Amino acid sequence: MYAPAGVKTSRDYPIPDNMKAWVLGDPGELSLREKPVPVPKKAEVLLRIDAVAICATDLEIIYHGPPALIRGGMPHNQNFTPGHEYMGTVVALGPAVDEYRIGQRVTVEIHAGCGQCKRCREGMYTACHNYGLNYGDVDKGHRANGFTTDGGFCEYQVNNINTLVAILDAMSDEEATLVVTAGTAMYGLTELGGLVAGESVAVTGPGPIGLLGVAVAKALGAQPVILTGTRDNRLRIGRDLGADHVVNVTKENAVEAVRRLNGGKGVDYVLECSGAPNAVNEAVRMVNRGGKICLAAFPHQETPVDIAEIVRNNIYVYGIRGEGKSATHRAEAFMSQKRFDATKVHTHTFPLDDLPTAIRYAKDRVEDAIKVVVKARGVSAAQKVAAE
Ligand SMILES: [Zn+2]
Numbered sequence: 001m002y003a004p005a006g007v008k009t010s011r012d013y014p015i016p017d018n019m020k021a022w023v024l025g026d027p028g029e030l031s032l033r034e035k036p037v038p039v040p041k042k043a044e045v046l047l048r049i050d051a052v053a054i055c056a057t058d059l060e061i062i063y064h065g066p067p068a069l070i071r072g073g074m075p076h077n078q079n080f081t082p083g084h085e086y087m088g089t090v091v092a093l094g095p096a097v098d099e100y101r102i103g104q105r106v107t108v109e110i111h112a113g114c115g116q117c118k119r120c121r122e123g124m125y126t127a128c129h130n131y132g133l134n135y136g137d138v139d140k141g142h143r144a145n146g147f148t149t150d151g152g153f154c155e156y157q158v159n160n161i162n163t164l165v166a167i168l169d170a171m172s173d174e175e176a177t178l179v180v181t182a183g184t185a186m187y188g189l190t191e192l193g194g195l196v197a198g199e200s201v202a203v204t205g206p207g208p209i210g211l212l213g214v215a216v217a218k219a220l221g222a223q224p225v226i227l228t229g230t231r232d233n234r235l236r237i238g239r240d241l242g243a244d245h246v247v248n249v250t251k252e253n254a255v256e257a258v259r260r261l262n263g264g265k266g267v268d269y270v271l272e273c274s275g276a277p278n279a280v281n282e283a284v285r286m287v288n289r290g291g292k293i294c295l296a297a298f299p300h301q302e303t304p305v306d307i308a309e310i311v312r313n314n315i316y317v318y319g320i321r322g323e324g325k326s327a328t329h330r331a332e333a334f335m336s337q338k339r340f341d342a343t344k345v346h347t348h349t350f351p352l353d354d355l356p357t358a359i360r361y362a363k364d365r366v367e368d369a370i371k372v373v374v375k376a377r378g379v380s381a382a383q384k385v386a387a388e
Protein backbone atom coordinates (compact mmCIF):
# COMPACT_ATOMS: atom_id res chain seq x y z
CA MET A 1 0.00 0.00 0.00
CA TYR A 2 1.30 3.44 -1.04
CA ALA A 3 2.36 5.30 2.14
CA PRO A 4 5.70 7.09 1.63
CA ALA A 5 7.18 8.88 4.64
CA GLY A 6 6.17 12.53 4.96
CA VAL A 7 3.47 12.24 2.28
CA LYS A 8 -0.16 12.92 3.19
CA THR A 9 -2.75 10.61 1.63
CA SER A 10 -6.47 10.01 2.20
CA ARG A 11 -8.62 6.90 2.54
CA ASP A 12 -10.98 8.50 0.03
CA TYR A 13 -8.33 8.19 -2.68
CA PRO A 14 -6.50 4.89 -2.23
CA ILE A 15 -3.29 4.84 -4.25
CA PRO A 16 -1.75 1.63 -5.61
CA ASP A 17 2.00 1.01 -5.45
CA ASN A 18 2.22 0.50 -9.20
CA MET A 19 0.46 2.05 -12.17
CA LYS A 20 0.00 1.63 -15.90
CA ALA A 21 2.33 3.86 -17.90
CA TRP A 22 3.09 4.18 -21.61
CA VAL A 23 6.83 4.01 -22.23
CA LEU A 24 8.69 5.26 -25.31
CA GLY A 25 11.03 2.71 -26.93
CA ASP A 26 12.45 3.29 -30.41
CA PRO A 27 11.05 6.27 -32.35
CA GLY A 28 7.28 5.88 -32.75
CA GLU A 29 7.16 2.83 -30.47
CA LEU A 30 5.06 3.00 -27.29
CA SER A 31 4.34 0.12 -24.95
CA LEU A 32 2.12 -0.14 -21.90
CA ARG A 33 4.16 -1.08 -18.82
CA GLU A 34 3.99 -1.04 -15.05
CA LYS A 35 5.84 1.67 -13.16
CA PRO A 36 5.91 2.54 -9.48
CA VAL A 37 3.59 5.40 -8.57
CA PRO A 38 5.92 8.41 -8.11
CA VAL A 39 6.38 10.10 -4.74
CA PRO A 40 5.85 13.86 -4.28
CA LYS A 41 8.73 15.78 -2.72
CA LYS A 42 8.71 19.18 -1.05
CA ALA A 43 6.35 21.61 -2.85
CA GLU A 44 4.92 18.76 -4.94
CA VAL A 45 1.62 16.87 -5.08
CA LEU A 46 0.66 13.54 -6.58
CA LEU A 47 -2.09 13.78 -9.20
CA ARG A 48 -4.37 11.02 -10.37
CA ILE A 49 -4.42 11.83 -14.06
CA ASP A 50 -7.99 12.07 -15.33
CA ALA A 51 -7.42 13.28 -18.91
CA VAL A 52 -4.50 14.02 -21.23
CA ALA A 53 -4.61 15.84 -24.56
CA ILE A 54 -2.21 14.92 -27.35
CA CYS A 55 -0.13 17.84 -28.62
CA ALA A 56 1.82 18.18 -31.86
CA THR A 57 4.93 18.40 -29.69
CA ASP A 58 4.17 14.95 -28.23
CA LEU A 59 4.23 13.61 -31.79
CA GLU A 60 7.59 15.35 -32.38
CA ILE A 61 8.98 13.75 -29.23
CA ILE A 62 7.59 10.29 -29.89
CA TYR A 63 8.68 10.12 -33.54
CA HIS A 64 11.83 12.29 -33.56
CA GLY A 65 12.99 13.05 -30.00
CA PRO A 66 13.53 16.81 -29.55
CA PRO A 67 12.51 18.95 -27.77
CA ALA A 68 12.47 16.24 -25.08
CA LEU A 69 15.72 15.95 -23.17
CA ILE A 70 16.10 12.94 -20.87
CA ARG A 71 19.31 12.72 -18.86
CA GLY A 72 20.77 15.17 -21.35
CA GLY A 73 19.93 13.00 -24.36
CA MET A 74 17.24 11.68 -26.67
CA PRO A 75 14.08 10.34 -25.00
CA HIS A 76 14.07 6.97 -26.74
CA ASN A 77 14.68 3.76 -24.80
CA GLN A 78 15.06 5.60 -21.50
CA ASN A 79 11.96 4.24 -19.76
CA PHE A 80 10.43 7.67 -20.45
CA THR A 81 6.68 8.40 -20.35
CA PRO A 82 5.65 11.29 -22.63
CA GLY A 83 2.50 13.48 -22.45
CA HIS A 84 2.25 16.98 -21.03
CA GLU A 85 -1.26 18.43 -21.47
CA TYR A 86 -3.02 16.75 -18.59
CA MET A 87 -5.37 17.42 -15.73
CA GLY A 88 -6.42 15.40 -12.72
CA THR A 89 -7.25 15.15 -9.06
CA VAL A 90 -4.84 15.82 -6.19
CA VAL A 91 -4.53 12.54 -4.27
CA ALA A 92 -1.41 13.02 -2.10
CA LEU A 93 0.49 16.00 -0.71
CA GLY A 94 4.26 16.22 -0.41
CA PRO A 95 5.86 17.42 2.85
CA ALA A 96 4.43 20.75 4.10
CA VAL A 97 2.08 21.27 1.13
CA ASP A 98 -1.09 23.05 2.28
CA GLU A 99 -1.82 25.13 -0.83
CA TYR A 100 -4.02 22.39 -2.32
CA ARG A 101 -6.23 19.73 -0.76
CA ILE A 102 -6.71 16.08 -1.53
CA GLY A 103 -9.69 15.64 -3.86
CA GLN A 104 -9.18 18.99 -5.59
CA ARG A 105 -9.40 19.03 -9.41
CA VAL A 106 -6.56 20.84 -11.14
CA THR A 107 -5.02 21.24 -14.53
CA VAL A 108 -1.27 21.67 -14.95
CA GLU A 109 1.32 23.80 -16.66
CA ILE A 110 4.24 21.94 -18.12
CA HIS A 111 7.24 23.75 -16.68
CA ALA A 112 8.30 23.95 -13.07
CA GLY A 113 11.44 26.06 -13.31
CA CYS A 114 14.26 25.66 -10.83
CA GLY A 115 13.01 28.79 -9.06
CA GLN A 116 16.52 30.05 -8.43
CA CYS A 117 17.95 31.15 -11.79
CA LYS A 118 17.66 34.66 -13.24
CA ARG A 119 14.88 33.74 -15.68
CA CYS A 120 12.78 31.84 -13.15
CA ARG A 121 13.00 34.85 -10.85
CA GLU A 122 11.59 36.93 -13.74
CA GLY A 123 8.65 34.58 -14.24
CA MET A 124 10.21 33.12 -17.40
CA TYR A 125 10.34 29.62 -15.98
CA THR A 126 9.80 28.05 -19.42
CA ALA A 127 13.24 29.47 -20.29
CA CYS A 128 14.85 28.25 -17.05
CA HIS A 129 18.66 28.31 -17.16
CA ASN A 130 18.70 24.96 -15.41
CA TYR A 131 16.43 23.38 -18.05
CA GLY A 132 16.61 19.61 -17.92
CA LEU A 133 18.81 19.52 -14.84
CA ASN A 134 16.68 17.26 -12.75
CA TYR A 135 18.68 14.08 -12.43
CA GLY A 136 20.95 12.70 -9.77
CA ASP A 137 23.52 15.05 -8.27
CA VAL A 138 22.65 17.87 -10.68
CA ASP A 139 18.99 17.93 -9.64
CA LYS A 140 18.10 21.63 -9.60
CA GLY A 141 14.39 20.97 -9.02
CA HIS A 142 13.50 21.82 -12.61
CA ARG A 143 10.74 19.69 -14.16
CA ALA A 144 9.07 19.83 -17.54
CA ASN A 145 6.76 16.84 -17.41
CA GLY A 146 6.69 14.99 -20.71
CA PHE A 147 9.86 16.84 -21.83
CA THR A 148 12.60 16.32 -19.24
CA THR A 149 10.75 14.16 -16.70
CA ASP A 150 8.00 11.57 -16.96
CA GLY A 151 4.75 12.98 -18.28
CA GLY A 152 1.06 12.21 -18.35
CA PHE A 153 0.40 9.12 -20.50
CA CYS A 154 0.01 7.11 -17.28
CA GLU A 155 -2.24 7.00 -14.22
CA TYR A 156 -0.38 9.19 -11.68
CA GLN A 157 2.21 11.94 -11.84
CA VAL A 158 3.93 14.37 -9.46
CA ASN A 159 3.70 18.10 -10.08
CA ASN A 160 5.19 21.14 -8.41
CA ILE A 161 2.45 23.25 -6.79
CA ASN A 162 3.54 26.20 -8.96
CA THR A 163 2.36 24.29 -12.03
CA LEU A 164 -1.16 23.68 -10.75
CA VAL A 165 -4.22 25.64 -11.83
CA ALA A 166 -7.37 24.99 -9.81
CA ILE A 167 -10.47 24.44 -11.94
CA LEU A 168 -14.18 24.68 -11.31
CA ASP A 169 -16.33 21.55 -11.05
CA ALA A 170 -18.33 22.88 -13.98
CA MET A 171 -15.29 22.56 -16.27
CA SER A 172 -15.09 19.14 -17.94
CA ASP A 173 -11.89 17.08 -17.86
CA GLU A 174 -11.50 17.56 -21.62
CA GLU A 175 -11.88 21.33 -21.43
CA ALA A 176 -9.42 21.49 -18.54
CA THR A 177 -6.70 19.86 -20.67
CA LEU A 178 -6.99 22.88 -23.00
CA VAL A 179 -6.10 25.46 -20.34
CA VAL A 180 -2.39 25.06 -21.06
CA THR A 181 -3.00 25.48 -24.82
CA ALA A 182 -4.98 28.67 -24.24
CA GLY A 183 -2.29 29.65 -21.73
CA THR A 184 0.38 29.37 -24.42
CA ALA A 185 -1.61 31.72 -26.66
CA MET A 186 -2.07 34.03 -23.68
CA TYR A 187 1.68 34.00 -22.99
CA GLY A 188 2.37 34.97 -26.61
CA LEU A 189 0.01 37.93 -26.37
CA THR A 190 1.48 38.81 -22.97
CA GLU A 191 4.98 38.97 -24.44
CA LEU A 192 3.70 41.19 -27.25
CA GLY A 193 2.61 43.71 -24.65
CA GLY A 194 -0.72 42.33 -23.50
CA LEU A 195 -2.76 45.47 -24.21
CA VAL A 196 -4.33 44.36 -27.46
CA ALA A 197 -7.79 45.91 -26.93
CA GLY A 198 -8.61 47.80 -30.09
CA GLU A 199 -5.46 46.60 -31.84
CA SER A 200 -5.47 44.51 -34.99
CA VAL A 201 -4.16 40.96 -34.72
CA ALA A 202 -3.48 38.34 -37.37
CA VAL A 203 -3.12 34.72 -36.27
CA THR A 204 -1.38 32.45 -38.77
CA GLY A 205 -1.97 28.70 -38.52
CA PRO A 206 -5.25 27.30 -37.17
CA GLY A 207 -3.81 24.52 -35.00
CA PRO A 208 -4.98 24.35 -31.38
CA ILE A 209 -2.71 27.21 -30.23
CA GLY A 210 -3.67 29.39 -33.20
CA LEU A 211 -7.39 28.73 -32.76
CA LEU A 212 -7.23 29.49 -29.05
CA GLY A 213 -4.97 32.46 -29.91
CA VAL A 214 -7.92 33.86 -31.85
CA ALA A 215 -10.19 33.27 -28.85
CA VAL A 216 -7.81 34.85 -26.34
CA ALA A 217 -7.02 37.85 -28.58
CA LYS A 218 -10.74 38.44 -29.05
CA ALA A 219 -11.43 38.06 -25.31
CA LEU A 220 -8.69 40.65 -24.70
CA GLY A 221 -10.54 43.03 -27.01
CA ALA A 222 -8.46 42.87 -30.20
CA GLN A 223 -10.19 44.23 -33.31
CA PRO A 224 -10.12 42.96 -35.98
CA VAL A 225 -8.76 39.44 -35.48
CA ILE A 226 -7.84 37.77 -38.76
CA LEU A 227 -7.06 34.04 -38.96
CA THR A 228 -5.15 32.52 -41.88
CA GLY A 229 -4.84 28.83 -42.73
CA THR A 230 -5.27 26.14 -45.35
CA ARG A 231 -8.25 24.13 -44.06
CA ASP A 232 -11.78 25.48 -44.27
CA ASN A 233 -13.07 23.29 -41.43
CA ARG A 234 -10.50 24.76 -39.05
CA LEU A 235 -11.07 28.30 -40.29
CA ARG A 236 -14.77 27.75 -39.55
CA ILE A 237 -13.91 26.85 -35.96
CA GLY A 238 -11.78 30.01 -35.84
CA ARG A 239 -14.86 32.00 -36.75
CA ASP A 240 -16.81 30.27 -33.97
CA LEU A 241 -14.03 31.27 -31.57
CA GLY A 242 -14.31 34.92 -32.55
CA ALA A 243 -12.23 35.58 -35.68
CA ASP A 244 -13.63 38.62 -37.50
CA HIS A 245 -12.16 37.42 -40.80
CA VAL A 246 -10.65 34.18 -42.04
CA VAL A 247 -8.36 33.73 -45.03
CA ASN A 248 -7.78 30.45 -46.83
CA VAL A 249 -4.21 30.89 -48.08
CA THR A 250 -4.64 28.21 -50.75
CA LYS A 251 -7.16 30.54 -52.42
CA GLU A 252 -5.81 34.00 -51.58
CA ASN A 253 -2.44 35.63 -50.98
CA ALA A 254 -2.19 35.75 -47.18
CA VAL A 255 -0.27 39.03 -46.96
CA GLU A 256 -2.51 40.88 -49.43
CA ALA A 257 -5.66 39.55 -47.78
CA VAL A 258 -4.59 40.54 -44.26
CA ARG A 259 -3.64 44.05 -45.40
CA ARG A 260 -6.88 44.46 -47.33
CA LEU A 261 -8.98 43.26 -44.37
CA ASN A 262 -7.29 45.81 -42.13
CA GLY A 263 -8.10 48.84 -44.27
CA GLY A 264 -5.11 48.55 -46.60
CA LYS A 265 -2.43 48.65 -43.93
CA GLY A 266 -0.75 45.89 -42.02
CA VAL A 267 -1.90 44.69 -38.62
CA ASP A 268 -0.40 45.69 -35.28
CA TYR A 269 0.39 42.15 -34.17
CA VAL A 270 0.93 38.75 -35.72
CA LEU A 271 0.76 35.58 -33.64
CA GLU A 272 2.56 33.00 -35.80
CA CYS A 273 1.37 29.48 -35.03
CA SER A 274 1.91 27.64 -38.33
CA GLY A 275 5.61 26.88 -38.29
CA ALA A 276 5.54 27.13 -42.10
CA PRO A 277 8.95 27.89 -43.67
CA ASN A 278 7.71 31.15 -45.21
CA ALA A 279 5.75 32.19 -42.12
CA VAL A 280 8.22 34.68 -40.65
CA ASN A 281 8.66 36.60 -43.89
CA GLU A 282 4.92 36.67 -44.44
CA ALA A 283 4.36 37.87 -40.88
CA VAL A 284 6.93 40.62 -41.44
CA ARG A 285 4.89 41.80 -44.43
CA MET A 286 1.57 41.47 -42.60
CA VAL A 287 2.43 43.86 -39.75
CA ASN A 288 2.44 47.61 -40.12
CA ARG A 289 5.58 49.66 -39.46
CA GLY A 290 6.59 49.26 -35.82
CA GLY A 291 4.42 46.16 -35.48
CA LYS A 292 5.16 43.11 -33.37
CA ILE A 293 5.38 39.42 -34.23
CA CYS A 294 5.28 36.53 -31.80
CA LEU A 295 6.58 33.17 -33.02
CA ALA A 296 4.89 30.27 -31.21
CA ALA A 297 5.74 27.51 -33.73
CA PHE A 298 8.87 26.48 -35.53
CA PRO A 299 9.76 24.95 -38.90
CA HIS A 300 11.93 21.84 -38.97
CA GLN A 301 14.68 23.48 -41.01
CA GLU A 302 16.55 26.75 -40.80
CA THR A 303 14.84 29.27 -43.03
CA PRO A 304 16.07 32.53 -44.59
CA VAL A 305 14.56 35.67 -43.04
CA ASP A 306 14.26 39.09 -44.70
CA ILE A 307 16.15 41.01 -42.03
CA ALA A 308 16.31 44.23 -44.07
CA GLU A 309 12.50 44.39 -44.05
CA ILE A 310 12.48 43.93 -40.26
CA VAL A 311 15.10 46.63 -39.68
CA ARG A 312 13.70 49.15 -42.16
CA ASN A 313 10.27 48.89 -40.59
CA ASN A 314 11.26 48.74 -36.92
CA ILE A 315 9.53 45.41 -36.46
CA TYR A 316 9.77 43.48 -33.20
CA VAL A 317 10.09 39.70 -33.29
CA TYR A 318 9.56 37.54 -30.18
CA GLY A 319 9.93 33.81 -29.67
CA ILE A 320 8.01 32.09 -26.89
CA ARG A 321 8.48 28.73 -25.32
CA GLY A 322 5.36 27.23 -23.78
CA GLU A 323 3.34 28.99 -21.15
CA GLY A 324 5.34 31.40 -18.94
CA LYS A 325 4.41 34.19 -16.53
CA SER A 326 1.41 32.34 -15.08
CA ALA A 327 -0.49 32.86 -18.34
CA THR A 328 -2.44 29.65 -17.74
CA HIS A 329 -4.17 31.27 -14.76
CA ARG A 330 -5.34 34.14 -16.94
CA ALA A 331 -6.47 31.70 -19.63
CA GLU A 332 -8.38 29.62 -17.06
CA ALA A 333 -10.11 32.82 -15.84
CA PHE A 334 -11.41 33.48 -19.35
CA MET A 335 -12.50 29.88 -19.72
CA SER A 336 -14.29 29.66 -16.38
CA GLN A 337 -16.09 32.92 -17.23
CA LYS A 338 -17.07 31.30 -20.54
CA ARG A 339 -15.52 34.12 -22.55
CA PHE A 340 -14.84 31.51 -25.22
CA ASP A 341 -15.59 27.84 -25.68
CA ALA A 342 -12.26 26.04 -25.93
CA THR A 343 -14.04 22.68 -26.33
CA LYS A 344 -14.62 23.61 -29.99
CA VAL A 345 -11.07 22.39 -30.68
CA HIS A 346 -11.61 19.07 -28.85
CA THR A 347 -12.73 16.44 -31.35
CA HIS A 348 -12.09 12.93 -29.96
CA THR A 349 -11.66 11.02 -26.69
CA PHE A 350 -10.14 7.53 -26.36
CA PRO A 351 -9.34 5.30 -23.37
CA LEU A 352 -5.74 5.54 -22.09
CA ASP A 353 -5.23 1.90 -23.17
CA ASP A 354 -5.93 2.98 -26.77
CA LEU A 355 -3.22 5.65 -26.84
CA PRO A 356 -1.71 4.38 -30.13
CA THR A 357 -5.10 4.80 -31.86
CA ALA A 358 -5.50 8.25 -30.33
CA ILE A 359 -2.03 9.20 -31.58
CA ARG A 360 -2.88 7.96 -35.06
CA TYR A 361 -6.02 10.14 -35.07
CA ALA A 362 -4.00 13.18 -33.98
CA LYS A 363 -1.10 12.55 -36.37
CA ASP A 364 -3.08 11.65 -39.49
CA ARG A 365 -5.95 14.02 -38.63
CA VAL A 366 -8.40 11.15 -38.99
CA GLU A 367 -11.99 12.47 -39.14
CA ASP A 368 -10.58 16.03 -39.08
CA ALA A 369 -9.21 15.43 -35.59
CA ILE A 370 -7.84 18.51 -33.84
CA LYS A 371 -7.44 17.91 -30.10
CA VAL A 372 -7.54 14.24 -29.18
CA VAL A 373 -7.85 13.37 -25.49
CA VAL A 374 -7.19 10.10 -23.67
CA LYS A 375 -8.73 9.19 -20.31
CA ALA A 376 -7.82 6.46 -17.85
CA ARG A 377 -11.43 5.97 -16.79
CA GLY A 378 -14.94 6.76 -17.93
CA VAL A 379 -14.43 5.82 -21.59
CA SER A 380 -15.29 2.25 -22.55
CA ALA A 381 -12.50 0.30 -24.22
CA ALA A 382 -14.12 -0.36 -27.58
CA GLN A 383 -15.62 3.01 -28.18
CA LYS A 384 -14.26 6.29 -29.34
CA VAL A 385 -16.17 9.38 -28.38
CA ALA A 386 -16.41 12.13 -30.94
CA ALA A 387 -17.05 15.48 -29.36
CA GLU A 388 -20.29 17.11 -30.39
ZN1 LIG B 1 1.62 20.93 -25.89
Ligand SMILES: [Zn+2]
Pocket: 113, 114, 115, 116, 117, 118, 119, 120, 121, 125, 127, 128, 129, 130
Ligand atom coordinates in the same frame (compact mmCIF):
# COMPACT_ATOMS: atom_id res chain seq x y z
ZN1 LIG C 1 15.38 28.37 -13.38
